[in-house]
Amino acid sequence: QLIDKGNHRHFMAKEIYEQPIVVAQTLRAYLQRLEDKVTLPIPDFDLSVIKRVTIVACGTSYYAGMVAKYWFEQFARVAVDIDVASEFRYRAPVMEDGGLMIVISQSGETADTLAALRHAKAEGQTIAAVVNVPTSTMAREADLLLPTHAGPEIGVASTKAFTCQLAVLAALAANLAKAKGRMTPEEEKAIVAHLAEVPAALNDALGRDEAIEAMAGAVAVARDVLYLGRGTDYPLALEGALKLKEISYIHAEGYAAGEMKHGPIALIDEHVPVIVIAPSGPLFEKTVSNMQEVQARGGKVVLISDAEGIAAAGEGCIATIEMPKAHPLIAPIVYAVPVQLLAYHVAVAKGTDVDQPRNLAKSVTVE
Ligand code: G6P
Numbered sequence: 001q002l003i004d005k006g007n008h009r010h011f012m013a014k015e016i017y018e019q020p021i022v023v024a025q026t027l028r029a030y031l032q033r034l035e036d037k038v039t040l041p042i043p044d045f046d047l048s049v050i051k052r053v054t055i056v057a058c059g060t061s062y063y064a065g066m067v068a069k070y071w072f073e074q075f076a077r078v079a080v081d082i083d084v085a086s087e088f089r090y091r092a093p094v095m096e097d098g099g100l101m102i103v104i105s106q107s108g109e110t111a112d113t114l115a116a117l118r119h120a121k122a123e124g125q126t127i128a129a130v131v132n133v134p135t136s137t138m139a140r141e142a143d144l145l146l147p148t149h150a151g152p153e154i155g156v157a158s159t160k161a162f163t164c165q166l167a168v169l170a171a172l173a174a175n176l177a178k179a180k181g182r183m184t185p186e187e188e189k190a191i192v193a194h195l196a197e198v199p200a201a202l203n204d205a206l207g208r209d210e211a212i213e214a215m216a217g218a219v220a221v222a223r224d225v226l227y228l229g230r231g232t233d234y235p236l237a238l239e240g241a242l243k244l245k246e247i248s249y250i251h252a253e254g255y256a257a258g259e260m261k262h263g264p265i266a267l268i269d270e271h272v273p274v275i276v277i278a279p280s281g282p283l284f285e286k287t288v289s290n291m292q293e294v295q296a297r298g299g300k301v302v303l304i305s306d307a308e309g310i311a312a313a314g315e316g317c318i319a320t321i322e323m324p325k326a327h328p329l330i331a332p333i334v335y336a337v338p339v340q341l342l343a344y345h346v347a348v349a350k351g352t353d354v355d356q357p358r359n360l361a362k363s364v365t366v367e
Contacts, residue, residue, distance in 0.1 A: 003152055010354040012155035012247070016340050017206060019160050023333070024199040025149040026164040030171035033196060036189040038174040042128075042144045047179035052096040054125065055082040056116040057104035058364070060158040060242065061165060064130075065104050066235035067332045068169035075183065076176035085112035086367070089119045101125040104169075106153055106161035107363035108136020115367065117141060130168050132161050146172065155355045156362045157246045159340045162239070163202070166333045170195060194327045198334065204324035205337035212338055215302065215319040216345035219244075222273050225252040226264055227339075228294075229277040230287045232332040236277050236339060243343035247357050248350055257290040268299040275302045277339070279323065279331045280309040288313045304338050 008014040032039055053072055055065035062084050069080040083093070085103075089112075095101070101120040105113050108131035117138055121127050129142035132150050139145050148164035174191050177183040183191075219225060225244055229237035238254035245252055255264050257276070268274065274294045278287040284305075291301055295316050303314055304321045314320045321342075326334045347354045 003154060009348070010155065010344075012157060012159060012344055012354050015153055015155050015160045016337065016344065018151070019163050019337065020199040020202040020206070022150045022160050023163050023167050023202060026167045027171075027195055027198065029147070029149060030168065031192055031195060033192065036185070036192045038171050038188060038192055038195070040146065040171065040175050042146070045144055047176050049098055050078060050100045050176065050179070052099045053078055053080045054093070054095060054099060054101045054120065055080060055104065056085045056088045056101065056113060056120070058085050058110050058113055060162050060239060061104040061106060061113075063235040063239040063242070064162055064165035064169060065102070066238070067166055067232045068102075068173065070232045071170060071173035071329075072176055075173045076180050077182060078176055078180065085110065085116040088116045095120060095123050095125050097124065099125050100128060102128045102130060103138055103142070104130045104165055105136075105138055106132045106150070106158050108133045108138035109363050109365055111365050111367050114138055114141075130165055132164065156357055156360050157243060157343075163333050163336050166336070167195070167198065170329065170333075191329065194329050197327070198330050201324050201326050201330060201334045202337060205334050208321055208323070208338060209341055212321055212341045213345045215321070216342060216349050218300075218318060219250070219273050219275075219302070219342065220248070220346045220349040222250060222271065224267065224272050225250055226260075226267065226272055226274045227252060227254040227277070228257040228260060228274060228287070228290060229254070230257045230283045232328075233277040233279070233283075233287070233335065236332055236335055239336065240275060240277070240339035240343070243340060244346065246360060247343055247347040247352060247354050249352060249357075250346065257287045260290055261293065265293065265297065268294055268297045270298050270300060272299065273302060273318070274299050275304065275342070277304045277335055278309055278313070279326060279328070279335065280306050280312070281328050281331070284309055284312075304335060
């Protein structure tokens with residue numbers, strides 16, 4: 001397979017732009033559109049026996065796992081324990097008999113995640129691996145393989161693998177819910193319809209690229225950036241901050257919007273852009289009130305929301321990024337795009353080495 005940048009300046013840009021296609025490709029393996037069913041490529045495994053889920057991963061893959069925790073608990077009512085792989089093994093984790101351990105990894109080779117897999121396996125957990133490289137060590141050592149079909153990811157900072165991981169984890173959440181008797185056929189049909197909308201919604205989100213590029217300069221001059229979100233947008237805020245650190249070399253922190261008052265609010269001034277991820281929906285008002293606390297202290301807010309959210313709360317922001325209206329289930333997948341594009345354009349504005357950021361490796365195979 002020929003791997004080049006196509007018409008893009010960087011692999012990262014190409015990979016961001018590939019997302020509608022590779023997420024569709026991934027979803028194709030998990031959705032039975034004609035029957036309105038969400039399925040997994042592990043037909044013989046009975047998910048109804050799962051009492052507890054442990055998720056372990058590193059970096060961006062870990063944030064995909066954090067989103068999944070919200071989904072598994074909300075849809076399937078299964079308790080989820082989640083940890084970064086480097087901590088998991090050394091904290092004497094308690095794993096219930098009959099538990100499912102999910103490792104998430106683009107490469108399938110990250111040393112810490114692999115060690116966590118082996119530790120949990122030795123403790124009798126069933127191991128499911130959400131990996132992008134089907135020939136990887138994790139894919140081979142797992143009991144259940146849940147592949148993402150993102151294709152080779154070259155940019156060191158993960159992008160398309162993340163949205164594909166979310167697509168697989170959403171399918172897994174739906175299957176867990178079904179197995180637990182918590183999803184009716186009508187609900188399943190609705191979920192299939194929402195997931196089927198994702199590729200088009202990703203395309204729409206990519207359509208905001210120029211607008212994001214135009215406002216990237218306001219972030220590029222900052223020394224510190226704060227990213228805020230609630231619910232599944234909290235892990236996205238963490239991912240947004242990680243992307244800024246990785247490729248733009250800007251110190252950025254992701255925070256749960258409601259936790260801001262317990263510390264980071266002390267940092268707010270006109271020099272710290274605050275990026276707020278707040279799609280309209282049940283948590284919108286709460287996040288907006290946190291955003292207004294920032295504005296009341298002279299903070300400069302960038303609001304990422306849909307037309308409805310921007311109409312309601314966009315006034316007084318230094319910039320707004322308008323996303324297509326997305327159902328709460330798929331919003332974290334769609335909102336990954338502006339977060340990635342913003343970091344990308346900030347990095348380009350600063351002239352950093354986008355695809356090979358300093359000190360980072362694509363796959364970290366040492367502990
Ligand atoms: C490195 C990469 C990140 C990636 C992380 C986990 O730090 O730079 O982009 O998220 O490893 O990698 P994995 O292959 O396990 O998903």
